[in-house]
Amino acid sequence: MQSKIQLRTAMWNNLAGSIRCPFCEEAAEAEEGAIVCRRGHRFDMAKKGQLFMLRRPASGGYDDELFAARQRVIRAGFYGPMHEALEPLLPEHGLVVDAGCGEGSHLIMLRDRKTFSGIGIDNAKPGIEQAAAADSRLMWVTGDITSMPLNDQAVDVLLNVFSPASYQEFKRVTGEDGLVVKAVPGPRYLQEIRQLTGEKSHSSQEVEEGFFTAFPNGTVQHLQADWRVPPERTADVMRMTPLTWKHRGMLNETEGPDKLTLDVRLLLSKPL
Ligand SMILES: [Zn+2]
Structure with missing residues (x-):
């Protein structure tokens, strides 16, 4: 064996x-x-099966607890409608890269739907460790998305989900034939948590302008859905986003929202 x-x-x-x-x-x-x-x-x-490809460890960023909470919320199905929208964009064979994959759950759940080869890259080591521990079908790399360990035009679909981008590098690895898909929050994304913390609604306008400057022929798919939060996930919902960080200790995690809004804009580098 x-x-x-x-x-x-x-x-x-x-x-x-x-x-x-x-x-x-x-x-x-x-x-x-x-x-x-x-x-x-x-x-x-490394021990969990991942690779470390940074010249030096990235400092700060998200911790184990945030990644673990996020993993449980994603696995519980909050992002199901987004995965459904992404599925037809992905190849059955070919290479899918998630640049800024965090703890990897989006790529893992998409791999459950299609049989592509996949690589998840993130500079946060705790996220990549969780990803590698959870999945051995995909390659997991603690690395820099501005300098990815990928050949020119090697990638069929590059995903960049709620994460910083590096368009020059994304273009290099996807070439003419590949597709870049960037997910950004719509204005109502996690609005129930924003109401609790008093944050304004989110605007991704500048990010979108940056994307369409890089990809002038790009298009948008918008999706929105409500999710009934399972009671056992309430605390995780409160822990999974930086929105609640500065309010830690002031918010009661057991009194989180019972409904959560998924509002996502998928930016595609070209018309399909
Ligand atoms: Zn070398």
């Missing part, structure tokens, strides 16, 4: 034609338990 390390190495091997060294841009290939480039940069498999 193959060990977990051998299984992951075999999966990386299948991706070898698509990956390159993030440090020197030379071709990279899989060895047992590692990715190694032609110039000898070596990235060893």
